[in-house]
Amino acid sequence: MKLNQVMTRKVEFVAPVDSVRQAAEKMRSFDVGPMPVCEAGQVLGMLTDRDIAVRVVATGRNPETTLVKDVMSREVSFCDQDDDVAVAAKLMADRQLRRLVVLDANHRLAGIVSVGDLAMSADGAKLMGPLMEDVSRPAAQNAPKPGHAR
Numbered sequence: 001m002k003l004n005q006v007m008t009r010k011v012e013f014v015a016p017v018d019s020v021r022q023a024a025e026k027m028r029s030f031d032v033g034p035m036p037v038c039e040a041g042q043v044l045g046m047l048t049d050r051d052i053a054v055r056v057v058a059t060g061r062n063p064e065t066t067l068v069k070d071v072m073s074r075e076v077s078f079c080d081q082d083d084d085v086a087v088a089a090k091l092m093a094d095r096q097l098r099r100l101v102v103l104d105a106n107h108r109l110a111g112i113v114s115v116g117d118l119a120m121s122a123d124g125a126k127l128m129g130p131l132m133e134d135v136s137r138p139a140a141q142n143a144p145k146p147g148h149a150r
Contacts, residue, residue: 016039
């Protein structure tokens, strides 16, 4: 089964020049922790609730004036929408990710695939045991690197 069959296509994102407060409000309204940071369809990074806590709140920065581009995570792991779900599951397991950016043939944001999306796929039962074991492993045991699964 291919990722384009299970991924979430309607993905909200933030712009690099949005304030962190604007981004946090968007995260709250959509009830999500991570949001892609995009410009003209290109994924430039990810902003997570952890980025906001560690890079803004903990350092005393003003969320009204701090821009997303100044605190986002620039390293983004991704797969192509035509990749098999097993490719995404392996990448998610290796890098302890619960969500993964999915790009189209032009390297533009096509969607996001979550552990839940993979669980609901035809191959879900086969993928879930190893994936959940690896995703749940303590972070110190992993050294995630950005990029494509191939």
